[in-house]
Amino acid sequence: MSCSVEEPTMTIAEKRAKDRAVHVGFCCKCKHAKSTITVRYAEYCETALRNARPYRVITPENVMLAFSGGPSSRALIHLFDVFHSLPPEVATNKKQPKIYNDIHVCHIDESCLLEPAQDREQQDITSSSGSTMEQARSIAAGYGYSFHGVAIEDIYDPEWTDSRCFEAVVTLITSLPKDQLTTSGQAPELLSRIIPTPASSTSEEDAPKLSRQEKINKLKALLGACTTLTAKETVLQHFRSSLLIQLAKRGQCTILALGDSATRVAIQIIELTSIGRGYSLPHETSLLSNWVQDCKVIRPLKDCLVKELDSFCGLNGLELIERHNAQLDWTIKTKADIKSIRRLTDDFITGLDKEFPSTVATVCRTAAKLTPPEATYDQKCPLCLGPVQAGVQEWKRRITVTTAPGEVDTTITANTSNNTETETKDSPDGCCSSDAGGCCTSSQRPPCTSHQTTITTTTTTTTSPSTSTPFSSLLCYGCLTNLRDLDLKFMASQEDSSDELMSSTSFELPPYVAETIVHRMGFASLDEFEHRSVAAAPATAVDPQESLRTQIQEFLIPSDDEDE
Amino acid sequence: MPGATDAKPAKPLKNPCNLCQSVRAILKRPKTGQQLCKECFFHVFETEIHNTIVDNKLFNKGDRVAIGASGGKDSTVLAYVMKLLNDRYSYDLDLVLLSIDEGITGYRDDSLETVKRNRDQYQIPLLIVSYKDLYGWSMDDIVKEIGRKNNCTFCGVFRRQALDRGAIMLNVDHIVTGHNADDIAETVLMNILRGDLPRLQRCTSIITNDTSEDSSGIETSKILRSKPFKYTYEKEIVMYAYFKKLDYFSTECIYSPNAYRGHARVFLKDLEAVRRTAIVDIIHSGEALSASVQANESTKLPTMANCTRCGYISSNELCKACLLLEGLNKGLPQLGIGHTTKIRRMAEAANLASGLSSPASLSSSSTSGAAEEKVKVVTHIKDLGQLKTMPSLDTV
Numbered sequence: 012m013s014c015s016v017e018e019p020t021m022t023i024a025e026k027r028a029k030d031r032a033v034h035v036g037f038c039c040k041c042k043h044a045k046s047t048i049t050v051r052y053a054e055y056c057e058t059a060l061r062n063a064r065p066y067r068v069i070t071p072e073n074v075m076l077a078f079s080g081g082p083s084s085r086a087l088i089h090l091f092d093v094f095h096s097l098p099p100e101v102a103t104n105k106k107q108p109k110i111y112n113d114i115h116v117c118h119i120d121e122s123c124l125l126e127p128a129q130d131r132e133q134q135d136i137t138s139s140s141g142s143t144m145e146q147a148r149s150i151a152a153g154y155g156y157s158f159h160g161v162a163i164e165d166i167y168d169p170e171w172t173d174s175r176c177f178e179a180v181v182t183l184i185t186s187l188p189k190d191q192l193t194t195s196g197q198a199p200e201l202l203s204r205i206i207p208t209p210a211s212s213t214s215e216e217d218a219p220k221l222s223r224q225e226k227i228n229k230l231k232a233l234l235g236a237c238t239t240l241t242a243k244e245t246v247l248q249h250f251r252s253s254l255l256i257q258l259a260k261r262g263q264c265t266i267l268a269l270g271d272s273a274t275r276v277a278i279q280i281i282e283l284t285s286i287g288r289g290y291s292l293p294h295e296t297s298l299l300s301n302w303v304q305d306c307k308v309i310r311p312l313k314d315c316l317v318k319e320l321d322s323f324c325g326l327n328g329l330e331l332i333e334r335h336n337a338q339l340d341w342t343i344k345t346k347a348d349i350k351s352i353r354r355l356t357d358d359f360i361t362g363l364d365k366e367f368p369s370t371v372a373t374v375c376r377t378a379a380k381l382t383p384p385e386a387t388y389d390q391k392c393p394l395c396l397g398p399v400q401a402g403v404q405e406w407k408r409r410i411t412v413t414t415a416p417g418e419v420d421t422t423i424t425a426n427t428s429n430n431t432e433t434e435t436k437d438s439p440d441g442c443c444s445s446d447a448g449g450c451c452t453s454s455q456r457p458p459c460t461s462h463q464t465t466i467t468t469t470t471t472t473t474t475s476p477s478t479s480t481p482f483s484s485l486l487c488y489g490c491l492t493n494l495r496d497l498d499l500k501f502m503a504s505q506e507d508s509s510d511e512l513m514s515s516t517s518f519e520l521p522p523y524v525a526e527t528i529v530h531r532m533g534f535a536s537l538d539e540f541e542h543r544s545v546a547a548a549p550a551t552a553v554d555p556q557e558s559l560r561t562q563i564q565e566f567l568i569p570s571d572d573e574d575e
Numbered sequence: 576m577p578g579a580t581d582a583k584p585a586k587p588l589k590n591p592c593n594l595c596q597s598v599r600a601i602l603k604r605p606k607t608g609q610q611l612c613k614e615c616f617f618h619v620f621e622t623e624i625h626n627t628i629v630d631n632k633l634f635n636k637g638d639r640v641a642i643g644a645s646g647g648k649d650s651t652v653l654a655y656v657m658k659l660l661n662d663r664y665s666y667d668l669d670l671v672l673l674s675i676d677e678g679i680t681g682y683r684d685d686s687l688e689t690v691k692r693n694r695d696q697y698q699i700p701l702l703i704v705s706y707k708d709l710y711g712w713s714m715d716d717i718v719k720e721i722g723r724k725n726n727c728t729f730c731g732v733f734r735r736q737a738l739d740r741g742a743i744m745l746n747v748d749h750i751v752t753g754h755n756a757d758d759i760a761e762t763v764l765m766n767i768l769r770g771d772l773p774r775l776q777r778c779t780s781i782i783t784n785d786t787s788e789d790s791s792g793i794e795t796s797k798i799l800r801s802k803p804f805k806y807t808y809e810k811e812i813v814m815y816a817y818f819k820k821l822d823y824f825s826t827e828c829i830y831s832p833n834a835y836r837g838h839a840r841v842f843l844k845d846l847e848a849v850r851r852t853a854i855v856d857i858i859h860s861g862e863a864l865s866a867s868v869q870a871n872e873s874t875k876l877p878t879m880a881n882c883t884r885c886g887y888i889s890s891n892e893l894c895k896a897c898l899l900l901e902g903l904n905k906g907l908p909q910l911g912i913g914h915t916t917k918i919r920r921m922a923e924a925a926n927l928a929s930g931l932s933s934p935a936s937l938s939s940s941s942t943s944g945a946a947e948e949k950v951k952v953v954t955h956i957k958d959l960g961q962l963k964t965m966p967s968l969d970t971v
Binding site: 281283290359370413 | 596626769846848860
């Protein structure tokens, strides 16, 4: 269809455009094809209009696509290609702005957590039977995207932390003796102990500090310490997020795209509500989240139902990876544990949606109207790296009474003082000052052969020397609730002798948890933490007045009786 | 120490109570899984409610407080515990029981007998207010008119108003209801599922109807409502009632059945079986979500005004109860349920067609004769104090 510029009824704007037009009757972009369409007083030929980008791009960014192998993320990859690809004649035109710069694909290989087929005989799992990495790699290669792969057990590798090499792990200890714990009814106050992993004995710089098997064992030990399927699934989910963010950062990507479908988001909303993660819910389910520093997390498929994405993959012949997600059924010991909150929610929403088809859309819409909490990059929960509300432990204690008639609840006052101490960032002695006169020497490291991180519970009443750092007081509500499902028999108590500590603790938390705890306590690096001065720990809490004084010292005018 | 009267050393106690360690445990606490003896259970149960009351500053000394009493387990235990705590901690509250008679034969009339027994057992005065007297329609009448779908909406709306009206008649400062943790968790889930943001913001508040900061100058009754059982598990309420041998009436409303809430309830029960703290976790999430909704300025929350007919607080010209009643009286039971514009159009069309009399095409002929009896203008709020026809306070 052609529109010609009509002379008799020209407006001033049209006149101006006409004057500006150099090649009247020809396309203003390519300048040689005859113009067929006039838009806003400028003429285009068909090809040019199709390729014109109706949006403005300031700076194209790098995107990391999270690919699990399932239909949603497979569709994500394909759709990004469709959306991003330019026809050849335009691709060569360097001046044409791209929406995204480079597209990367990452994949987390969870094959070590699949049901063991013949793992007993096969100690060395370097053979990639069951590994999903190659399939993912070839799919990404098909689109010409850069590929980054990581295994879920690599979460225990010191490399996958913000500092790239945080060589420490965390063990948890209970603050009360074990026999008291079983009867207290409350979630035990957990303390952490940061155990630096011994330096690698090999001289090679790039040799991984831990073998694959060792990492798998650590992961399985941690999962084994969780008594419920819900806890296992939640912890794995936190590990996945941590790895994805690290992968995005490694790939220099400022955008991380997840393939969450509307169905998945709706299930997530109800699931997060049910496990007490309402505070972080807006970040974990929104279209665009700014929670992570320097990395926007987007969920472009948030309005598509999983059935639609499934059909999309089928109709376009897109190949999927079978058994791409960790199946944890084999870790369950009793029949009662077969249910997890995620599975229950999945069944619930899917069932409800059949009867009330707008359920998924309504739930997503509700959550979209929530304002997320302010991003505070330095106040992250050590386990899930999410936002932490103040006063969470206090809230829990208020609503559940655990003292006998006539007994005074000493734990409240004791732990509150513990909290205030750990919050004084200026004083590195904060963690240890609760131990009256206790001498915490950082040289007190466990022997190299033990990789055990002891989980120490810190009770304020104990006087045993301990290099314990807070843990429960740093957690968000969701993680506090989740860790109630940790099996106490895998943890030592703070009052155990060192022998008992060695033998009874049997699981560790990965390096990124240690890194976050160290940062929360105000140290910039592991070195700084290890060399914090502990000898001068006063019996009482560090005087905040004193720390203020040192900051303003240079401005104080000495009084007459002071020398210098 | 276990009291052995003879000289033999005391046998170690099998299964001691986790808290006092001195007596054998006889129950497992649903909230925490602890094994407790009866006395310790009563202690934690009562103390938690006391903490809730004190931490949230629910009452002032000397307040006159109406306890919403249905005869069911929640309200019976509520009445018992309120009286107990009032005496034990000297809240100095003036307690009365307020009961609503919806007019459901075979259900409400039985439970009202229970409430009357409670009045005698706990020595608290009682006022019964009925739908029939207030609105001219009992629930039995309503269900006959509209069937078994949407009847919960009518009952809920009417009951809320009835409670407030009863409270005005009794001249109380505060109403307490027996909503427990399970109820609130269900409500949070329901509001998310149905996309009801304004309700999501309000449903976890322990005190509602608090218009002290509202300076819009509207007339409200300023009667606060609160839920002392906000963090109390339903199972524990049942356990308490059982061990204290309290008298309550325990069947389901005969009209209840397929409410949407039933789905949320089943899901909640499943969650509780997997993780017993799930109920409290949902409430905590709900509180966080409520703050999120509030922070979102673009969410339009309705502004409050007064109903033009009866003076009750309302976000529209006519309050929901008057609207529903209008529908019932005109034989248009759908009025006020679902999208009203379509019904209104139908009503207007019908009105025009039949010349403003009862639209014969839409209502059955049998009700048109009885329509005059059933049409009743609801008493304006400000006139409630002078009512002569309402039942008077049934003192002990």
